[in-house]
Amino acid sequence: EAQVTQNPRYLITVTGKKLTVTCSQNMNHEYMSWYRQDPGLGLRQIYYSMNVEVTDKGDVPEGYKVSRKEKRNFPLILESPSPNQTSLYFCASSLSVGPRSYNEQFFGPGTRLTVL
């Protein structure tokens, strides 16, 4: 089954304790992305990756890091989480980029993060 998986699904942590949210896709997609969803703000892009070893900032990258060492995985790293990073996080992937790209992105089930 084609899917995007995220782990953990729920996480409660404390300020300053480093954490990683994993994301994996089995569709051989080149493009992967992280979004956060907050009330009244919709989904906002944090980071994206066009391919292995190619990553760039989205609209709200502060406080986050990512890596893309393999095509299927795109972990989101919070080196020192703060309460304002409490949010619902979604990983997404799509086949490629560009004018003829198949632009519909497949989303993971979400990770609910609470930073105390």
Added chain:
Amino acid sequence: DQQVKQNSPSLSVQEGRISILNCDYTNSMFDYFLWYKKYPAEGPTFLISISSIKDKNEDGRFTVFLNKSAKHLSLHIVPSQPGDSAVYFCAASEIRRRGATNKLIFGTGTLLAVQP
């Protein structure tokens, strides 16, 4: 500054009737628009899209209309079914721009409740 706006946080419709969800955007460079549907505890799933070269796209019970001059799009669901109850996100992208990154700009979502 919200580039994609969904001004109705919620909508209630009777089963069998038409549901109309609205979305406005401000960036005239957007050339591709998508609707996503989201159930609780799941990630958004792609529903339907439309390119800026069209003004209508239909897929079964779902039709999206695009009015470029008004920078407005709408999603029509006919007939509405209880299983359509979900949050609907409008999203926009610039897929033909040089250096396009597949970034989606999302609205804040509309919660649709279809009453049996």
